[in-house]
Amino acid sequence: MxxxxxxxxxxxxxxxxxxxxxxxxxxxxxxxxxxxxxxxxxxxxxxxxxxxxxxxxxxxxxxxxxxxxxxxxxxxxxxxxxxxxxxxxxxxxxxxxxxxxxxxxxxxxxxxxxxxxxxxxxxxxxxxxxxxxxxxxxxxxxxxxxxxxxxxxxxxxxxxxxxxxxxxxxxxxAKVKKKNQRMKIGRGIDMIGAKLKGADLQGADLRGAFLIAADLRGSNMRMTDLIGADLRDADLSGANLLGSIFLTQVQVNSAKGDRKTQLPPALKTPEHWQ
Incomplete structure (x- = not known):
């Protein structure tokens, strides 16, 4: 997009x-x-x-x-x-x-x-x-x-x-071949405060997932579906969200991140990110 x-x-x-x-x-x-x-x-x-x-x-x-x-x-x-x-x-x-x-x-x-x-x-x-x-x-x-x-x-x-x-x-x-199938993640899952630093979430279905205050630093979130996911205070520092779908500016604004966070081109890096 x-x-x-x-x-x-x-x-x-x-x-x-x-x-x-x-x-x-x-x-x-x-x-x-x-x-x-x-x-x-x-x-x-x-x-x-x-x-x-x-x-x-x-x-x-x-x-x-x-x-x-x-x-x-x-x-x-x-x-x-x-x-x-x-x-x-x-x-x-x-x-x-x-x-x-x-x-x-x-x-x-x-x-x-x-x-x-x-x-x-x-x-x-x-x-x-x-x-x-x-x-x-x-x-x-x-x-x-x-x-x-x-x-x-x-x-x-x-x-x-x-x-x-x-x-x-x-x-x-469907175009993403998952390297890591062991993580039990999916639609609407509760991952509040989850420790997911460096996690491979590429291609995951995170629709409606509760990711409040989750540690997603350096995680691979390419090609993920993030429609309705709650990212309040989630730490996206250094995370790669290129190719993710249905991610809005509102969700990004509610999260934490830094200049190394890679966002889809339609979205802007929030001013409050350091």
Missing amino acids: NNDSIPGHLRADCENCYGLCCVALPYAKSADFAFDKDGGDPCPNLQADYRCGIHHDLREKGFRGCAVYECFGAGQKVSQDAYHANDWRDHPALAEEMFAVFPVMQQLHEMLYYLNEAIHVKAAQPIQADLQIAIEKTESLTNLNPASLLDLDVPGHRAMVNDLLLRTSEFVR
């Missing part, structure tokens, strides 16, 4: 959003958030211009969760298209519905993000036509009116998309 494989509208554009993630979504006081907030309540850090007052200091101020959140462009889609640039402050009657529509749109845009990555994976050429149909169908859903969006069977559509993403993963990983 390269930088051009993901369309711009699937990347957050906060300049054209009415701070929806800062209002619509709830969060609980934890290591990721400094205090509790109910869904629909504006965060106290949200300014009149819909910008975050502590954006550059989120981690230091106790809002690490905000620093790793990604709407995949749903914010500007809801703000500018679904509600025709009518914001919730000037049109309070729209607020409740707008806040309910936002997470639906976020899920659709997340699916589009992964589908657009999959269709650019050479190994997935046998299902390229199916991927294109899924992209077009999902795009059409994002253009529905708010009431129709709220009536969508999102889990049903996600199941169809997920099947294609699984098949893409299988095509990619």
Whole structure:
């Protein structure tokens, strides 16, 4: 995957959003958030211009969760298209519905993000036509009116998309001949705090794996499927993730690493990595 494989509208554009993630979504006081907030309540850090007052200091101020959140462009889609640039402050009657529509749109845009990555994976050429149909169908859903969006069977559509993403993963990983078959790893596995320094994880299925605070320094993670993997505080220093699939910038931002960590070309080295 390269930088051009993901369309711009699937990347957050906060300049054209009415701070929806800062209002619509709830969060609980934890290591990721400094205090509790109910869904629909504006965060106290949200300014009149819909910008975050502590954006550059989120981690230091106790809002690490905000620093790793990604709407995949749903914010500007809801703000500018679904509600025709009518914001919730000037049109309070729209607020409740707008806040309910936002997470639906976020899920659709997340699916589009992964589908657009999959269709650019050479190994997935046998299902390229199916991927294109899924992209077009999902795009059409994002253009529905708010009431129709709220009536969508999102889990049903996600199941169809997920099947294609699984098949893409299988095509990619089938090309990797594992040298080490002894490690019992797989989808959704709990590897919180695991000692995996220098491990050969090439071609592994790590979908939804819990890798929180895992030591992955110097590990070989080429051609791994990392969709939904929890990499919070995982140490990726010196790890090789080239060729890994379905890894997002949010996941990378939540992890630790250094300048020797090799990331897919579409992803940037986080500023907080040393």
